[in-house]
Structures are given as structure tokens and as C-alpha cells.
Amino acid sequence: MVLRSTLQIADVHWIRGAACAATTPPSLLIEVPHGATDTADFDALAAQLLSPLPDGLVDFFHVNTDVGAFELALATAQHRVASLTDSCVLIVRSRIPRTFIDCNRRIDEPPEAYRAGRVTPGLMPWVIAPADIVLLRERHAQYLAIVKAAADALSPTAGVLLLHSYAPRSVDVEVNLDVVKNIRAAYQPEVQLGWPVRPEFDVIGRDIDGHSHIPATLIDALRSSFGAFGWTVADSATYPLHPSTLAWDHVMQHPGRALCLEVRRDLLADPFDPFVQMRISTAQVDQIARPLAASLSAWGTADFL
Numbered sequence: 315m316v317l318r319s320t321l322q323i324a325d326v327h328w329i330r331g332a333a334c335a336a337t338t339p340p341s342l343l344i345e346v347p348h349g350a351t352d353t354a355d356f357d358a359l360a361a362q363l364l365s366p367l368p369d370g371l372v373d374f375f376h377v378n379t380d381v382g383a384f385e386l387a388l389a390t391a392q393h394r395v396a397s398l399t400d401s402c403v404l405i406v407r408s409r410i411p412r413t414f415i416d417c418n419r420r421i422d423e424p425p426e427a428y429r430a431g432r433v434t435p436g437l438m439p440w441v442i443a444p445a446d447i448v449l450l451r452e453r454h455a456q457y458l459a460i461v462k463a464a465a466d467a468l469s470p471t472a473g474v475l476l477l478h479s480y481a482p483r484s485v486d487v488e489v490n491l492d493v494v495k496n497i498r499a500a501y502q503p504e505v506q507l508g509w510p511v512r513p514e515f516d517v518i519g520r521d522i523d524g525h526s527h528i529p530a531t532l533i534d535a536l537r538s539s540f541g542a543f544g545w546t547v548a549d550s551a552t553y554p555l556h557p558s559t560l561a562w563d564h565v566m567q568h569p570g571r572a573l574c575l576e577v578r579r580d581l582l583a584d585p586f587d588p589f590v591q592m593r594i595s596t597a598q599v600d601q602i603a604r605p606l607a608a609s610l611s612a613w614g615t616a617d618f619l
Contacts, residue, residue, distance in 0.1 A: 371493075378434070379412060382479050404468075410453050416434065433559060437450065475610065517547060520554055
């Protein structure tokens with residue numbers, strides 16, 4: 315399969331160092347499975363669906379998409395190839411809104427599996443028209459085929475960075491047909507301040523039994539780099555690494571070489587406003603990308619083995 319961007323499915327970016335040959339395989343894959351962050355992403359897909367969508371669903375789209383994750387991926391890749399000039403980074407960004415189908419989920423898992431993983435469903439409950447289900451499953455499969463081709467293109471010692479962003483607070487909202495009403499109520503000022511504050515960064519690497527699948531050397535490097543800014547790097551404090559997510563597959567297929575990282579959105583957005591398409595601060599992104607790229611470089615290819 316030729317790796318290229320596909321409209322409304324995925325954007326593919328090759329970031330090469332100055333001394334990197336065109337035939338050099340990537341030493342790092344950065345996947346952004348919740349990369350559909352523009353209002354236009356939502357509008358384009360919503361217009362193609364026949365299902366009766368909840369009024370104001372775009373509000374949930376903005377709250378629940380990984381704002382700033384792609385910009386951080388791009389900046390991290392650029393810093394990496396600037397320091398490792400013979401290296402190449404491959405970025406795959408989903409353009410399929412998880413408001414309809416989630417590109418980091420197994421689609422046919424039972425509800426209890428998603429609850430165990432503390433994650434939202436793969437196929438959202440408001441998608442009920444048979445034609446919509448077929449369309450979304452086809453796009454989901456197309457995206458996964460691109461990600462597989464990207465992983466197959468990696469060098470034998472390459473790493474995989476699964477990059478996400480999450481809201482500053484752990485807002486507990488039931489994802490059902492009343493999700494818009496639920497999310498608006500949860501973000502009322504007097505309610506919002508009662509939700510727990512999340513760590514600035516969370517490495518999602520421990521399974522539900524507490525076993526870590528992330529090398530301690532990498533977590534130590536991240537804590538050293540980000541600690542200089544007074545930031546906390548947690549270890550699966552927000553979510554476990556769970557088989558209902560496709561991040562699990564990356565980690566299992568690249569043992570010791572895959573990292574799933576959550577970054578708090580208020581560190582990336584200027585300002586953080588959950589119900590609109592947020593402006594991403596280049597300066598704030600760069601402040602995170604530099605130590606992140608340095609941490610990955612410090613880990614080194616030998617530690618991926």
C-alpha cells in the first residue's frame with residue numbers, strides 16, 4: 315500500500331532530517347488517532363450521515379477531540395530530525411471525528427469492555443442508520459489500513475508514539491443520546507471546578523492488572539525533562555492500557571517500543587475553551603515538544619529492543 319493522505323480519512327506526513335535519504339525508513343511513527351479537531355471535520359462527516367444526530371452535537375465534538383495533539387506531533391518530529399539529522403519521522407493523523415466512530419477503538423467490544431477501560435464507545439449510540447454504520451466502518455477500516463502500512467514501513471528498531479490530549483479535569487459524563495445536555499451541565503462553572511484536576515502528562519502504559527508495558531528508562535526521561543518546568547508525569551493515573559483500544563495493539567506488537575501519552579489541553583490551547591475550535595499556541599506547543607523530543611532521543615534505539 316502506498317502511504318499517502320486520504321481525504322477525510324487520514325493525513326500522512328513524512329518529516330526527514332537534512333541528512334536523511336529518501337529511502338531511509340522512519341525511526342519513529344507518531345499516530346494521532348483523534349486528530350480530527352477542526353469544526354470542518356465534524357461538519358463534513360455530519361452532512362453525509364442519515365442518522366438523527368443530537369442537537370448541538372458539535373459541542374461534544376469540541377469537548378471530546380484531541381486538540382493540539384497534531385501540532386505537538388509535528389513540532390516533536392521537527393525537533394527530533396533537527397537533532398538526529400539522518401532520521402525520519404512518520405506522522406499519521408486521523409481526520410475521522412471520534413464523535414461518530416473512534417479510530418482508537420475496537421468497534422465490536424461490549425459496553426462493559428469500554429467501561430473497564432474507562433473509555434468512550436467505538437461506535438457512538440446516535441449512529442443508527444444502517445448506511446451510516448457501513449460508511450463509518452469502511453472509513454475506520456481505511457484508517458487502520460493506513461496505520462498498519464505506516465507501522466510496516468518502520469525500521470526494525472523504530473518507536474511508536476501514540477499522542478493524545480485530554481481535558482484539564484476528569485469530567486464524568488455518560489455518553490448517550492443526552493450527551494450534549496450532559497456535557498453542558500458538567501461544564502457549568504459551579505460544577506466544573508468540582509471535577510478532579512488531571513496531571514499535565516499521563517503515560518498510558520499499565521494494564522488493568524497494574525503491569526507496565528513502558529520501559530522505565532523512558533518514563534524517567536520524561537519526568538526529568540518535564541519536571542524542569544514543574545510538570546507532573548503520571549503513570550496510567552487517568553486510564554489503563556486496555557485491549558478495547560487499538561493502542562493496546564501497538565504496545566503488544568512493538569514490545570518496549572511504543573508509548574501512549576496524554577497531554578493536558580490547557581498546556582496547548584490559548585485559551586482553553588471546551589466548546590469551540592481552540593487556537594493552538596505555537597510557543598506553548600514548542601515548550602512541550604522540545605523536552606518530549608529530547609526524552610525520545612535519550613531513550614535511544616537500543617532501548618526500544
